[in-house]
Amino acid sequence: MDCARATFAPDMRTAEIAHLxxxxxxxDRRQKHVWGSMALYVVSTIYVxxxxxxxxxxxxxxxxxxxIILLFAAFNALGRSFQRExxxxxxxxxxxxxxxxxxxxxxxxxxxIMAVLGLLSLAAYALFIGSSPLDAARLDxxxxxxxxxxxxxxxxxxxxxxxxxxxxxxxGLMAILGFPIVLPMLMSLMKASKLALDGMGWNVTGQYxxxxxxxxxxxxxxxxxxxxxxWRD
Amino acid sequence: MKGWWWKGLxxxxxxxxxxxxxxxxxxxxxxxxxxxxxxxxxxxxEATGYNTHFTREKPQLWLENEGYRVCATDVxxxxxxxxxxxxxxxxxxxxxxxxxxxxDATDGPVVLRDAFFTEGLGNGLQGEGCTVNTTERSGFSFPxxxxxxxTIRNLFFHVPMxxxxxxxxxxxxxQSLLVLRKGDLANDQMALSAVDVSLLFAALGxxxxxxxxxxxxxxxxxxxxxxxxxAVTVLIYAAYLILRGSVPDPHKRARLAAIYNIFAxxxxxxxxxxxxxxxxxxxPGNGGNPAFSKYDLDSSLxxxxxxxxxxxxxxxxxxxxxxLRVARxxxxxxxxxxx
Numbered sequence: 001m002d003c004a005r006a007t008f009a010p011d012m013r014t015a016e017i018a019h020l021x022x023x024x025x026x027x028d029r030r031q032k033h034v035w036g037s038m039a040l041y042v043v044s045t046i047y048v049x050x051x052x053x054x055x056x057x058x059x060x061x062x063x064x065x066x067x068i069i070l071l072f073a074a075f076n077a078l079g080r081s082f083q084r085e086x087x088x089x090x091x092x093x094x095x096x097x098x099x100x101x102x103x104x105x106x107x108x109x110x111x112x113i114m115a116v117l118g119l120l121s122l123a124a125y126a127l128f129i130g131s132s133p134l135d136a137a138r139l140d141x142x143x144x145x146x147x148x149x150x151x152x153x154x155x156x157x158x159x160x161x162x163x164x165x166x167x168x169x170x171x172g173l174m175a176i177l178g179f180p181i182v183l184p185m186l187m188s189l190m191k192a193s194k195l196a197l198d199g200m201g202w203n204v205t206g207q208y209x210x211x212x213x214x215x216x217x218x219x220x221x222x223x224x225x226x227x228x229x230x231w232r233d
Numbered sequence: 234m235k236g237w238w239w240k241g242l243x244x245x246x247x248x249x250x251x252x253x254x255x256x257x258x259x260x261x262x263x264x265x266x267x268x269x270x271x272x273x274x275x276x277x278x279e280a281t282g283y284n285t286h287f288t289r290e291k292p293q294l295w296l297e298n299e300g301y302r303v304c305a306t307d308v309x310x311x312x313x314x315x316x317x318x319x320x321x322x323x324x325x326x327x328x329x330x331x332x333x334x335x336x337d338a339t340d341g342p343v344v345l346r347d348a349f350f351t352e353g354l355g356n357g358l359q360g361e362g363c364t365v366n367t368t369e370r371s372g373f374s375f376p377x378x379x380x381x382x383x384t385i386r387n388l389f390f391h392v393p394m395x396x397x398x399x400x401x402x403x404x405x406x407x408q409s410l411l412v413l414r415k416g417d418l419a420n421d422q423m424a425l426s427a428v429d430v431s432l433l434f435a436a437l438g439x440x441x442x443x444x445x446x447x448x449x450x451x452x453x454x455x456x457x458x459x460x461x462x463x464a465v466t467v468l469i470y471a472a473y474l475i476l477r478g479s480v481p482d483p484h485k486r487a488r489l490a491a492i493y494n495i496f497a498x499x500x501x502x503x504x505x506x507x508x509x510x511x512x513x514x515x516x517p518g519n520g521g522n523p524a525f526s527k528y529d530l531d532s533s534l535x536x537x538x539x540x541x542x543x544x545x546x547x548x549x550x551x552x553x554x555x556x557l558r559v560a561r562x563x564x565x566x567x568x569x570x571x572x
Contacts, residue, residue, distance in 0.1 A: 159496060167480045167489055176475050179470035181497055184504040187461065211507060215500070222499055226492045229413045 016097055020105030034080075038113070042121045043071045046128050055130035062133045064195050066125050067149070070118055073184060074153035077117060078110055079174055081158055082165035094231065103158070103227035107220060110154035118150025119143070133197050141205050142196035148209065149189040152216050156182055159223040162230055185215055240365055240551055246544030254389040254537045260465045261285040261370075261457050261552060262377040263345035266333055271296070272352040273324035275450050280333060283313045283377060285340050292337035294318045295365050301327040302362035325355025335364070341370030375533055380449055387445045393545035394438035395463075400546050401431035402470070402554060406498040409491035421487035422564075424494060425477065426556040435467050459516040462505045 028034050046069060056062040093102060122143075126134060134142070157178050164174035192208035202209075267279035280294070288312045293304035294316070305318040316335075330347035375385055406425035411417065442463070443453045454460065476493055481487040518524030 077383060156500075159492075163476070163489055163493055166485070173476065173479055176472050177493060180465050180472055181500055183461075183465050183468070184500070214507075215503065216502060218499065222496050226413075226496060229488060230492050233490075 002079075008009050013098070013101060016101040017105045017108070020097060021109055023118050024105060024109040038117055039079045039120060040075070041076050042117065043070065045069050045072065046121070046124045050128040053129065057130065057132050059133045060194060062129065063197055064190060065129065066122070067186060067188055067190050067193070069125065070121050070146075070150060071153060071182065073117060073121060074114055074150070074157055075171065075175055075178065077113065078154060078157040078161045079164075079171035081106060081161045090194055091116050098215075099228045099231035100224055102231070103162070103223050104220075107155055107158045107223055110158050111151040112113035114150035115147045119144055120147045122146055136199045137197045137200055138205075140202065141200075141209075142193060142200065145189065145193045145196055145205070145209065145212075148212050148216070149185075149193070152185050152212055152219075153182060154187070155219045155223070156185065159219070159226065159230075161226070185212065188212055188215075236325075239547055241265055243544055243547035243551060246540045250389050250537055250541040252543055254386055254541065257533070258284050258374050259377040259383060259385070260374040261343050262381070263333060263335055263343045263348075263445060266345055266348045268349070269321050270350040270352060271320075271331060273311060273322050275319060276322050277319045278317065279317050280335065280345070281336070282340075282343065282537065283312075284344060284374075284381075285335075285337075286313050287316050287335075287337065288313050289339050289370075290337045292316065292335045292340070294320075294333070294335050296320060296322070296331050297351070298326040299357060300329040300361060301326065301358050302334075302365060304365065310434075318506040323358060324353050325358050325392035326351050327354060327357035329354070336366050336368075338368070338427040339370065341562075342367045352499055371506060373533055379450055379512075384445050384448045387441055390545075391438060391441040391445060392538070393542045394434050394441060396542050397545045397549035398431045398434040398438060398466075401427045401434065401549050402466075402498060404550075405431065405494060405555065409494040409498075412487050413490035413495070415486065416488070418487055419482055421490065422560055423557060424491065426560060427553055428473055428494075430549060430553045432467065432470055432474075433552070434451075435463070436468070439467070462501075463522070465504065466501055468561055469501055471517075473497065477488060 036187065049065060049069065053065070056065065157174070160178040160181065161174055164171070164177060167173055187209050188211055192205050195205045195208070261282060261284045263280055263285075264283045268276070285292075291308060291310060294308050303320055303322060305320050307319045308316060309318075310316045329351055331349040331351045333345045333348040334342060335344075336342045355510040378385065405424040405427035408420045408427065411420040412424065414557040442460075446455065447453050473490060473493055477486055477490050480489055
């Protein structure tokens with residue numbers, strides 16, 4: 001039995017994760033307003049900023065404001081990640097799938113969502129706040145940085161969201177727990193995207209991107225290791 | 234009682250650090266010259282020293298430019314730290330910048346590097362100029378550096394505070410791992426006590442660092458990777474305490490706090506190790522700035538720094554054990570009250 005499990009475990013796990021990903025997708029598709037609310041949150045935030053600052057031409061400020069908006073969008077989008085299940089459905093999920101598959105599937109799903117949301121935010125941001133800083137930018141670096149950044153937020157905040165949900169204290173606690181952990185990532189993101197906006201090549205931005213990918217990787221590994229303890233009651 | 238020796242050691246080490254660390258003088262140095270440019274011809278200047286002993290024996294003074302020396306024609310000493318000197322500067326010196334040197338038997342050679350902008354440059358002069366005595370002095374003192382000056386002593390306080398904080402946070406990390414492994418509330422209390430005391434040392438590290446930054450960089454706080462790392466660390470552990478406060482059930486609290494602690498600790502360590510190496514930093518030991526080991530040519534700083542690290546870490550661990558005992562007594566008292 002043990003032997004069989006050991007042999008089949010990777011396949012089973014992949015299948016399980018794929019299944020859970022499909023489940024996430026279907027759940028969200030059934031409630032399309034979830035995606036709508038995320039997008040609307042970003043667009044309204046950007047529009048509010050637009051009312052305050054109109055067009056921004058100053059690259060550092062343009063860059064900083066974009067990342068701050070995306071960070072808050074991530075908190076809003078991921079805050080509900082573990083809130084939507086009630087205790088009963090959580091228990092049901094627990095009997096069906098391994099907690100590690102659940103957290104991995106949800107982390108990947110959130111990563112995808114945030115990657116799309118990041119690009120969407122960029123489009124809205126460029127439309128309202130101005131796209132002149134993008135003129136001199138290396139878009140082949142800037143766009144991947146946006147995608148990596150959005151995904152990175154999702155990866156870090158998924159576990160934090162689960163923690164806050166378990167503590168029964170929703171999105172307020174999530175912000176307190178999440179900000180200091182996300183801050184290092186945010187700083188390197190701002191730096192990398194600023195360099196990309198200044199037209200710097202991979203030889204300069206490369207180390208920051210590498211470092212961001214490293215954080216993402218460590219985060220997923222930690223979530224993978226820690227989640228079963230969180231899941232248990 | 235056994236198990237007390239390290240507390241005695243801690244007290245002895247810290248006494249040594251305070252007495253020797255604050256009492257040892259800085260080495261002598263030249264810190265100021267009354268003029269900042271020289272031209273061929275006679276030049277009169279006033280030089281100021283720090284911790285020098287000019288009155289004991291009339292010092293020898295000379296200018297040095299690309300290896301060529303010009304000795305003072307006349308030196309008159311006003312006090313231990315002030316003297317007047319006149320030079321006849323020859324035409325044809327090669328370098329833009331000229332250094333001012335002084336030597337006496339008590340202080341050894343002292344220098345104000347690149348003190349003067351030099352006018353009337355030429356192709357350099359033959360030979361080495363006048364001969365001077367450069368016999369080193371003997372005696373125990375700390376390096377005397379421009380800008381750093383007396384603040385170099387902060388090395389014995391500021392740096393060990395962070396070491397102590399890291400040691401305590403590592404204790405908390407290990408205890409959190411044990412919480413997840415065994416689910417024992419005793420481990421949870423140990424993690425909490427370690428975090429509490431480590432935050433105290435973080436506060437001390439921030440205060441000592443801030444005062445030092447004001448004296449050397451001119452500002453209480455600057456945006457620097459090292460400082461951002463410190464701020465993130467403090468915020469993370471403050472959040473840890475808030476997370477604990479918001480979960481009433483002790484077992485659930487222990488588990489959630491342990492998960493957050495492990496998650497935060499690993500990411501924080503990666504951040505603290507990697508980011509200062511990626512960006513520019515003003516902090517000593519980062520971004521091309523010399524660490525203190527570069528100044529410490531005669532190991533005088535090490536002689537106090539290593540005992541200081543051991544002493545402060547022991548004090549931190551001692552405070553942690555006391556904190557733990559108070560917490561245990563309090564929980565026993567609470568149980569007694571309940572019955």
